[in-house]
Amino acid sequence: MSTVWPTTFLDAERLGRPSRRAATAVLQAHLSVLKGDPLKLSLANALKEAEGLGGQERRFTALAVRELSRHLRLLDLAARTLGHAPGKIGLLEDLALVRYVLWRRLFCGEKWSRIGPEVKLPGPVRPRTIKDDLLIHMAEAPLPEPPLPESGPERLATRYSFPNWLVLRLAELHPEPVVEALLAALNEDPVLHFRARPSGTRAEVLAKLAEEEVVAEPVEVALDAVRIAEASHRVFETRVMKAGRLQVQDVGSQLIVEACRPLEGSLAGWTVADVCAGAGGKTLALADEVGAKGRVLAGDRSRRRLAQARERARELSLRHVAFPQPLPLEQADVVLVDAPCSGTGSLAREPDQKWKLTPKSVEEFHATQLGLLKELAGQVKPGALLVYATCSLLPEENDAVVREFLAEVPGFTVEPLAPLFGAERAAVLCDGPFLRALPPRVPGGGFFAARLRKG
Numbered sequence: 536m537s538t539v540w541p542t543t544f545l546d547a548e549r550l551g552r553p554s555r556r557a558a559t560a561v562l563q564a565h566l567s568v569l570k571g572d573p574l575k576l577s578l579a580n581a582l583k584e585a586e587g588l589g590g591q592e593r594r595f596t597a598l599a600v601r602e603l604s605r606h607l608r609l610l611d612l613a614a615r616t617l618g619h620a621p622g623k624i625g626l627l628e629d630l631a632l633v634r635y636v637l638w639r640r641l642f643c644g645e646k647w648s649r650i651g652p653e654v655k656l657p658g659p660v661r662p663r664t665i666k667d668d669l670l671i672h673m674a675e676a677p678l679p680e681p682p683l684p685e686s687g688p689e690r691l692a693t694r695y696s697f698p699n700w701l702v703l704r705l706a707e708l709h710p711e712p713v714v715e716a717l718l719a720a721l722n723e724d725p726v727l728h729f730r731a732r733p734s735g736t737r738a739e740v741l742a743k744l745a746e747e748e749v750v751a752e753p754v755e756v757a758l759d760a761v762r763i764a765e766a767s768h769r770v771f772e773t774r775v776m777k778a779g780r781l782q783v784q785d786v787g788s789q790l791i792v793e794a795c796r797p798l799e800g801s802l803a804g805w806t807v808a809d810v811c812a813g814a815g816g817k818t819l820a821l822a823d824e825v826g827a828k829g830r831v832l833a834g835d836r837s838r839r840r841l842a843q844a845r846e847r848a849r850e851l852s853l854r855h856v857a858f859p860q861p862l863p864l865e866q867a868d869v870v871l872v873d874a875p876c877s878g879t880g881s882l883a884r885e886p887d888q889k890w891k892l893t894p895k896s897v898e899e900f901h902a903t904q905l906g907l908l909k910e911l912a913g914q915v916k917p918g919a920l921l922v923y924a925t926c927s928l929l930p931e932e933n934d935a936v937v938r939e940f941l942a943e944v945p946g947f948t949v950e951p952l953a954p955l956f957g958a959e960r961a962a963v964l965c966d967g968p969f970l971r972a973l974p975p976r977v978p979g980g981g982f983f984a985a986r987l988r989k990g
């Protein structure tokens with residue numbers, strides 16, 4: 536039986552540089568997450584308040600903040616195994632310190648000699664009631680194997696720190712090795728992926744990156760996707776990047792945009808509506824697809840996010856992206872509904888979300904998604920394509936929404952996605968008529984898409 540405690544440690548290059556100042560920022564951000572703030576905001580605020588952090592210390596801070604949320608359940612089990620049940624630790628500041636020390640031990644392989652200078656008294660967070668002795672115990676005392684079943688959802692949920700209900704649900708859908716690989720992949724800190732622009736020029740963009748000595752490679756499952764091999768952010772300084780030939784975009788998001796293409800030919804000259812455009816990630820990719828002779832009509836319920844989308848389109852001089860209100864959906868050949876969802880496929884990027892989601896919130900997402908599709912269906916013109924997409928792993932938000940939509944709204948049929956991707960990629964990407972991108976087979980997050988044709 537393998538141990539429940541990690542046996543490999545984070546790669547030093549990806550870790551950045553730990554320091555007392557960085558640890559202080561990590562603890563501040565984790566405290567803010569514990570008080571209910573979103574992780575991204577907590578991290579941004581902690582980095583703003585921390586003075587004089589170098590680039591590598593900032594990298595460490597960002598990673599560590601995500602890691603504390605990501606492995607929270609296992610870290611708390613370690614504390615309990617060492618005689619300090621988190622429920623009995625009164626102060627959030629103390630709890631954050633204990634988790635930090637255990638994370639440095641279990642996931643970075645460090646001993647007190649390295650951890651101590653980062654956290655020992657006085658500080659680094661106040662108030663603090665625990666003495667250094669307790670932290671030394673956390674860092675050094677032998678850690679026995681906790682009593683857990685040898686296999687099954689409870690073990691996986693503990694080992695990979697996910698809520699039981701979510702792992703139980705995933706275990707109903709996939710065999711145990713697939714669930715384990717999925718949970719492990721969702722625990723990997725996400726690597727940045729890029730989209731080569733314009734579409735079809737990936738080989739040229741890779742050659743130009745090589746000229747600038749940036750090691751990059753194609754991600755085969757998506758036509759324009761690129762992965763940069765090194766952890767540094769040097770790519771942002773390259774001429775390729777400055778010329779707008781690369782955009783940061785998840786592999787799954789790129790596949791969803793591809794799912795909007797016609798079976799033959801391209802989207803060039805077409806009108807596409809992006810109903811849930813958010814900050815415009817897919818809007819920009821769609822704008823590239825339709826070209827200057829086409830149009831992208833972008834909308835979103837959130838004015839703030841739509842303002843970001845507008846700004847990004849302006850920066851790239853994409854004049855064929857418009858933001859009419861309300862969206863004239865009857866003009867669109869393709870309507871993309873990138874629906875609000877649980878984000879269970881994106882937990883690698885937002886690990887705090889897994890502790891906020893509940894079966895009830897999934898039910899609520901289901902109702903919102905179905906309601907949104909039904910509301911839009913009447914406005915879509917006959918012959919148009921409605922592409923429904925989520926970054927959820929759960930059929931309640933994917934297959935079930937499509938099934939109920941088809942049962943309740945006459946006139947739509949499902950168009951299989953496999954012919955669009957071709958046999959080789961479809962073998963990895965498609966499940967029945969749908970796109971179902973599941974990490975680690977598909978790098979990055981988990982995504983779903985369905986094509987619905989209005990007759």
Ligand SMILES: C[S@@+](CC[C@H](N)C(=O)[O-])C[C@H]1O[C@@H](n2cnc3c(N)ncnc32)[C@H](O)[C@@H]1O
Binds near residue numbers: 812836
């Ligand atoms: C998954 S996010 C979209 C991400 C975006 N497409 C991208 O690629 O970055 C879902 C979006 O749906 C928006 N939304 C939620 N309910 C909506 C509604 N009834 N109508 C339009 N947008 C809605 C949210 O504000 C959110 O920005």
